Amino acid sequence: GENVEQHPSTLSVQEGDSAVIKCTYSDSASNYFPWYKQELGKRPQLIIDIRSNVGEKKDQRIAVTLNKTAKHFSLHITETQPEDSAVYFCAARTHGGSQGNLIFGKGTKLSVKP
Amino acid sequence: EPEVTQTPSHQVTQMGQEVILRCVPISNHLYFYWYRQILGQKVEFLVSFYNNEISEKSEIFDDQFSVERPDGSNFTLKIRSTKLEDSAMYFCASSTTGNPSYEQYFGPGTRLTVT
Numbered sequence: 001g002e003n004v005e006q007h008p009s010t011l012s013v014q015e016g017d018s019a020v021i022k023c024t025y026s027d028s029a030s031n032y033f034p035w036y037k038q039e040l041g042k043r044p045q046l047i048i049d050i051r052s053n054v055g056e057k058k059d060q061r062i063a064v065t066l067n068k069t070a071k072h073f074s075l076h077i078t079e080t081q082p083e084d085s086a087v088y089f090c091a092a093r094t095h096g097g098s099q100g101n102l103i104f105g106k107g108t109k110l111s112v113k114p
Numbered sequence: 115e116p117e118v119t120q121t122p123s124h125q126v127t128q129m130g131q132e133v134i135l136r137c138v139p140i141s142n143h144l145y146f147y148w149y150r151q152i153l154g155q156k157v158e159f160l161v162s163f164y165n166n167e168i169s170e171k172s173e174i175f176d177d178q179f180s181v182e183r184p185d186g187s188n189f190t191l192k193i194r195s196t197k198l199e200d201s202a203m204y205f206c207a208s209s210t211t212g213n214p215s216y217e218q219y220f221g222p223g224t225r226l227t228v229t
Contacts (some may be wrong), residue, residue: 034217036157043205043220044157089157101147101159101170102218 001028002094006105013080014113021108023090024072032093033066033073034102039086047088048075080112116140118221120206126227127196135191135224137206141218147207147218148181150174157205163189196228 003026013019025033031052036044050057050064050073057064061080062098077084087109091102119138126135148160162169163181180192189208193200202216203225207218 019121029165034218043222045220046217049217101162101172102149103159104157106156 002030002092002103004090004092004103004105006090006099006108008108009106010111012111015080015082017080019077019080019084019110019112021075021088021110022072023074023092023105024070025092025103026071027092027094028068028071030092030094031058031072033064034073034091034093035064036089036091036104037086038089038107044089068114077110082112082114085110085112118206118208118219120204120221122224123222124159124225124227129198129228130195133193133196133226134202135206135226137189137191138187139189139206139208139220140167140219141187143208143210143219145169145209146183147209148191149205149207149220151205151223152202152203160191196226198228201228202228207211
């Protein structure tokens with residue numbers, strides 16, 4: 001089955017700096033890669049996603065890149081702010097059924113220091 | 115904006131007891147999921163459900179677990195005989211049908227504590 005690896009497990013940056021989180025996946029048939037932000041004690045919230053027919057997607061300060069050949073995708077946050085502090089999870093969508101489930105990475109705890 | 119809701123927010127139960135966790139997916143969604151997250155760990159897939167039957171399930175979803183859509187709005191997860199290791203946050207999620215919408219919307223979670 002699909003396996004998603006995520007690095008780093010913790011990341012500390014100064015406010016205004018950029019943050020990059022990387023994930024790799026094992027199943028070349030996976031075709032959907034969302035990123036979720038989870039604040040302490042709250043539900044995971046989708047912040048950006050990318051499909052396998054696209055190499056890059058940007059939404060204001062957040063961007064995601066996908067390299068299908070290498071089977072890795074990355075989250076880039078520019079001009080980080082303290083409110084970006086949270087745990088970020090990458091995920092890959094497997095096949096199966098009518099709408100596949102998500103396999104998550106282990107998460108990256110991002111701390112943005114003012 | 116419509117949201118997935120879950121009840122209760124926190125459930126404490128004794129080992130061996132049955133628990134039912136309840137979810138109300140977004141009303142026009144047709145795909146439903148349960149995930150769990152043990153404290154400090156990643157979110158893990160349990161089961162997906164479509165058209166009144168299980169689409170996929172993980173190794174975690176053994177015979178102690180079952181899901182049901184008892185009416186047009188609720189989606190439940192039952193654990194027949196809880197174990198200590200079932201203690202976790204359980205998230206329900208739902209999504210619409212068809213491409214290109216794959217987004218899964220998560221509920222706020224139910225924290226299950228087994229003592």
